[in-house]
Amino acid sequence: MEELHQAHRLGVVLINTGSPDAPTPEAVRAYLETFLMDDHIRPLPKPFWRAILNHMILPKRSVASAEKYRSIWTDEGSPLVATGGSLAKKVEMLMRDAQGASSWRAALTEAGLQDAASPLVRQAMLYGSPSLPVTLAELRDAGCSELVIIPLYPQSAFSTTAAALDGAYRALDKLDWSPRVLTVESYGMNVAYLDAVAASISSAGYNPASDYLLLSFHAVPLPDIDRGDTYSQQVGASSQEIARRLGAASGTWGIAYQSPFEDGRRWTGPFTKRVIAQVAHESTRRLVVCCPGFSVDCLETLYDVEQVFRGLFLEARGSQRGDDFLYVPCLDDADEHARMLAHVVTTSLARDDE
Secondary structure (H helix, E strand, O other), X not given: OOOOOOOOOEEEEEEEEEEOOOOOHHHHHHHHHHHHOOOOOOOOXXXXXXXXXXXXXXXXXXXXXXXXXXXXXXXXXXXXXXXXXXXXXXXXXXXXXXXXXXXXXXXXXXXXXXXXXXXXXXXXXXXXXXXXXXXXXXXXXXXXXXXXXXXXXXXXXXXXXXXXXXXXXXXXXXXXXXXXXXXXXXXXXXXXXXXXXXXXXXXXXXXXXXXXXXXXXXXXXXXXXXOOOOHHHHHHHHHHHHHHHHOOOOOOEEEEEEOOOOOOOOEOOOEHHHHHHHHHHHOOOEEEEEOOOOOOOOHHHHHHHHHHHHHHHHHHHOOOOHHHEEEEOOOOOOHHHXXXXXXXXXXXHHHHOO
């Protein structure tokens, strides 16, 4: 990566997957079509896959997904977008306050950016709003000549991180803008991230002596793993460190994968649904579920975990006790999450200068 040069302002872009603009079939269909047609996502050549989407998948899925989105929608709109915007503001404030500015200025000095103005931090969605082109144009117009781009996927994958970074570079090309760019491709072994996740699980009430901890990550296609994607290795390494910090003994915690897309491909497993059923039948421990690969709560956590997985577990165990199942929210816009991301930015700048 070419060394960052002296500039007027640095922009930080926090990229997430995205959300429909509204919990309606029309908005969900528009979102899903863009998402599922991405070259990093679609399993077939464009003409064939587009035909399958338009005639077989989208008509039904857009209606079903809209109903799910309605169950989690808030007065502020999509939870992912609203919370992600709050997180970006907190990161920016941290990098501007007295303590944050001190470490920020130290990183700037090491990177040769002593005269840079206060940084701007914005969220952007790969699919949906606020879009990458709009967000990047805002940073350009605000005088940013340097960018730090962070896909909010702690463990990188072809279908997430690579898609987000490719989307960012395509947007820059369309804007005909060539700032200096530093990318953060993963941070799943960053000490601040691991500490924050472990602390969130502990604060939620996890007891290693009596609970079973399930760390549930988004599944990825096995063909991607066969082509060299190290996602599952990263998941394993992060999970081991999280479990170690919590004092979780072998046999009292596990890893699972959720949200595989039914497109005929094989996906990373074991699937979360199956592990939940197994724990319900084979253990009397309370089930504690955390999703460390999701930075902000979204449909896959607020609906799939809190509603579907909770119901499956309680039904399989034959329990009426809602407290037999505990979901640990994502780091969301917690101060610890904001501090961690600010730390990722400053350490990335320092590392780039080495």
